[in-house]
Amino acid sequence: MNNDASQTMQQNALHEVVFLAPAEQVESWSDALFEAGALSVQAEDADADSPDEQALYGEPGIPAVRAGWQRTRLSVLCAADTDPIQLIALAADRLGISRPDQLQVHEVADQDWVSASQAQFEPVPIGDRLLIAPSWHPPAPGDERIHIVLDPGMAFGTGSHPTTQLCLRWLSENLLPGQCVIDYGCGSGILAIAAAKLGARPVTGIDIDPQAIISARANAQINDVQIELALTTQTPPQPAQIVVANILSNPLKVLAPLLSKLVLPNGQLVLAGLLDSQADEVAAAYPELEMHVFARLEGWACLVGRKR
Numbered sequence: 001m002n003n004d005a006s007q008t009m010q011q012n013a014l015h016e017v018v019f020l021a022p023a024e025q026v027e028s029w030s031d032a033l034f035e036a037g038a039l040s041v042q043a044e045d046a047d048a049d050s051p052d053e054q055a056l057y058g059e060p061g062i063p064a065v066r067a068g069w070q071r072t073r074l075s076v077l078c079a080a081d082t083d084p085i086q087l088i089a090l091a092a093d094r095l096g097i098s099r100p101d102q103l104q105v106h107e108v109a110d111q112d113w114v115s116a117s118q119a120q121f122e123p124v125p126i127g128d129r130l131l132i133a134p135s136w137h138p139p140a141p142g143d144e145r146i147h148i149v150l151d152p153g154m155a156f157g158t159g160s161h162p163t164t165q166l167c168l169r170w171l172s173e174n175l176l177p178g179q180c181v182i183d184y185g186c187g188s189g190i191l192a193i194a195a196a197k198l199g200a201r202p203v204t205g206i207d208i209d210p211q212a213i214i215s216a217r218a219n220a221q222i223n224d225v226q227i228e229l230a231l232t233t234q235t236p237p238q239p240a241q242i243v244v245a246n247i248l249s250n251p252l253k254v255l256a257p258l259l260s261k262l263v264l265p266n267g268q269l270v271l272a273g274l275l276d277s278q279a280d281e282v283a284a285a286y287p288e289l290e291m292h293v294f295a296r297l298e299g300w301a302c303l304v305g306r307k308r
Contacts, residue, residue, distance in 0.1 A: 013107040014039070015084040017076045019100040020046055026072045032091035039077045046071040077108065124159040126168040130194060132159030135222075146197045149222050150190055159190060163272040166295055166302035167191050167246050170270050175200060180240040182206065182262055184255070185247040185273075189216025189227060195242070196225035204228040204237045241267040249274040249282050256285040263289070263307045270294070271303040279303055 021029050030041045046069065078087050084105050092099040123133035131145040139147045150159060159165065171191065175181070177199030183192040186205030189212075196203045205216050205227050213229050220227045230237065236258065243262045245252060252259075252271055263269050269289055274282050276293075279301040283291035289305030296302075 013080050015078045015080065015082065016106045016108050017078070017084045017088055018104040018106070019074055019088070019102060021072050021074050021100070023070055023072060025095075025097075026074070028095055029074060029091065032094040033074075033076055033087070035094060036087050036090040037078060037082055038087060038091075039079060041077075042075040043069075044073045044075070045069040046073040124165070126159070126165060127172050129172040129198075130168055132168070132190065146194075148190065148193055148197060150188060150193075150219055162297040162300040163246050163274075163302070164190060166297055166300065167244055167270055167272050168194055170294055170302060170304060171195055171198060171242075171244070174268075175242060177201075179242055180204075181242045181244065182237060182240040184243060184245040184259060184262070185251075186216050186229070187212050187246075189219045189229075191244050191246060192216065192227045193220055193223050193225055195244075196220075196227060197223065200242070202226075202228060204230065204240070206230050206232055206237070208232045236262065239264045239267070242270070243267070244270040244272075246272040249278040252282050253285040260286055260288045260307070265307055267307050269303075269305050269307070271305075272300070274301055274303070275299055276301040 026043055030043070033041050076084070076088070078084050085103065088103060089099050123131055123137050125131050125145070129146055130148065131139065131143065132148045132150055133139070134151045135149050139145075148159075159168065168191065171194050175195060175198045179200050181192070181195040181200040181203045183189070183195065183203070183205045186192050186207045189205050192203050192205040193216075203226070205213075206229075207213055207216070208231065210231065213231060216227065216229055220229075228237070239262050241264050243259060245255070245259055247255075252274060259269060259271075269286065269291075271282060271291075276296050276299055279293050283303055283305070286305055289307050291303050291305035294302045294304040
């Protein structure tokens with residue numbers, strides 16, 4: 001690369017600063033960083049994809065959704081003519097706190113950010129029957145798998161997380177056409193959509209978050225399936241032959257009486273969102289069902305039980 005090209009690349013490059021922040025400071029850090037001139041601030045769980053990963057969902061029995069995780073990784077993007085260290089120092093001064101001890105600073109070359117973002121989301125195969133893919137990845141000619149279109153959005157569930165994959169795998173291997181299904185904590189609607197595409201009738205999605213209902217409704221329309229959607233504050237639906245709940249261990253225990261009632265006699269309950277080490281404790285909350293571990297993936301477990 002000649003000097004002129006190198007100088008051009010450096011002029012067009014952006015700066016990225018990465019540091020850790022505690023959960024209680026994430027929102028204030030974000031506000032201060034934008035005020036100091038940051039172009040964007042991204043918060044991620046520093047323990048993602050590990051047993052210490054935390055899922056932030058507003059569900060009964062757990063605290064309200066927070067702006068950050070116990071250990072939050074903040075990635076701050078700033079312009080090429082901005083000193084990234086001074087930007088962090090200015091934001092810290094606004095907050096009245098010390099600058100983080102450990103800062104990672106990178107140069108980020110100018111690029112097609114839309115394409116770069118889309119490249120992070122590849123199709124996710126689930127066994128031999130299902131393929132979860134964003135809209136910019138159309139199915140290959142001759143691919144006979146059931147294709148579910150799902151773009152990343154506000155609600156949880158893109159098919160990439162192990163808990164979602166475990167539930168999808170169970171549905172693809174065990175769901176019979178014509179069975180009625182309830183997806184409790186439906187998020188993006190991915191499990192309900194998969195059930196409908198696998199032949200379930202009727203399918204109901206329930207969530208505590210109005211935004212999730214909006215997202216699930218839009219995704220169902222994109223996938224050309226019919227799903228009944230409701231908030232948790234509404235009257236519970238009639239019991240179903242299959243009830244799926246991909247939430248968290250604590251709300252799964254709190255919701256045990258309700259979820260058990262939603263399962264018809266001889267019906268099945270599928271629970272996910274729990275670590276492998278939490279499986280026995282969650283199973284014990286469901287004495288009306290014969291719970292067992294269906295499968296494990298990357299430290300996560302999926303429980304399945306048939307109602308006596």
